[in-house]
Amino acid sequence: MNISPLRLLVNRTIRTLCPALLLLPVACSESGLTIRVIDPLTNVLPGIVCPPAGDDTVRVARGENAVLQFVISADDSVAAMNPVLRSLKTKQGASLDKAVLGWVRNVQASHAYVPAAPDALQSPSGEYPDPILTDTTVSIAAGGTASLWLDIPIPADAEAGLYEGSVRISGLKNGKRIVADRQFTIQVYPVTLPKQSLLVTNWYFPDKFSFMNDNEYVEDDSPAYWECMRQLVETASAYGQNVWLLYETGTPVPTADGKGLTFDFSRMDKTIEFLLRHADVRLIEANHFAKRSHNGWTDPFWANVPVPDGEGSYVYQRLPYDDPRVQQYIAAYFPALQEHLRSKTINDGSGRSWLDIYTQHIADEPLDENKTSWEGLAHQVKQAAPDIRIIEAYRSSSYDPALIDILVPQLDEFAWEIYRTMPAGHSCWFYTCMYPRGNFANRYVTLPLIKTRLLHWINYKYGSPGYLHWGFNAWGANGDPFGDVSAPANDWPGGDSHIVYPGYRKLYPSIRLTAMRDGIRDYDLLKMVEARDSIRAQAFVNAIIFDFDRYDTSVSRFRQIRREILDFLEDMH
Incomplete structure (x- = not known):
């Protein structure tokens, strides 16, 4: 549908004027509660x-989420406060019915x-504020505050327009x-x-599932294990x-003569099938099979491989990349793995096999000092299974494109010149973790x-199609995961280890x-602009991202640029 320039101007004028009545905090004289709307990109300390x-108007595209943050203060103590989203509708009767409400808790x-x-x-x-508790009430003392989070998914088929609604806070005084009540609008x-x-x-980290099970150990492949996996995978998938x-x-599986090995892939298959059922799966990244030999940062990588014991069983040993037992394992395992993956079909009508979505880690974060051992292992894998792609969080100052397909440098090293142009068939993501620090973006x-x-x-500014972080649930x-979320003994800044x-x-x-989820969808908005006007897309991103570690972090400026992006895409509608 084409929208006339005059109608667009009228619509935008209405959007600017309608929220003006809602800018002031709302206080209810009878309740003694004051409810203010605070931008959800503001950390309420x-x-x-x-x-x-x-x-107060939240401006969103269809297919993303509208997020609001309310800060409630009271002139007297209030117990058992509970939020409810009241009707959220346009004047034409379209409604948004689904929402997640939760109280923001503080951590150290x-x-x-x-x-x-x-x-x-x-x-x-x-x-510092972080966890959003979606199944509890809160109480505040006289003069205290509480932060409420409202997260509303906007369906892809939602009617465009101005939605007016309110949140109601009830409690005991x-x-x-x-x-x-507090009114708000969503455009x-x-x-x-x-x-x-x-x-x-x-x-x-499935080995942390005890934290989801009243601190009781969760056995692999048990009903409790798969319930925890389902909760984790569905939550992570919902957030991008x-x-x-x-x-x-x-x-x-030792061979009959006890001197060789075959392989049973049934347990691996069970996890991949589970992921394909419960999540959006673009890639599988198989875990590293080598580690630093003696856990020193510059130590060479040794592979952890099963070695037949000659008596019908095997033992795992950590061995150098040039040990014949490592070479024998890689030469046996990876061709078998490659053909097994090729034999499994993804049931989405695409005709793809599991091999199309499979990538393999070798050893984490190779450096110049231990790159030789990493390359020795990668070379053997590529020789044994040339169709398996290799992905790695990569720290060395040079790389061999024949040995790695997806490079994932740390954000500060992503600025290196070697990553500005990728060979055909290769891509460059970036990662953050306990580093980089200083002024770099992080979590x-x-x-x-x-x-x-x-x-x-x-990601968008520098043409990087992927992002990696090591810590989803390393509690x-x-x-206590809700206590001090830093780990001084490990030099981990607060929140590095977990984001749920x-x-x-x-x-x-x-x-x-x-x-993070909303930034992922910003990436897609910028891609939509690029498809229509690549110069305009670069102008938008350049207004916010100046360099790898220099940004305009003004929330109001960010909202202005987001609004300009949405207005531009509406004009192109």
């Missing part, structure tokens, strides 16, 4: 008053990592029920996002993950949320995970 959002981050970010958050209490543009194009992986680490390999709880969202604007390094929080057989998202 305990004891610090944040300015209200300059415009004690580790003073260096070099610190120049814009690192300074919390007087040492606490001096034993009596009180309520307070859904006649712009529909395509299927997510950015490739995203967060490494997950589409690349999945695979721990399982072919189980060695720590002590950084402004906008720096998490901008990770994927960096427990410093005890455990409940019993469930997961709670975080405000960082939400910012």
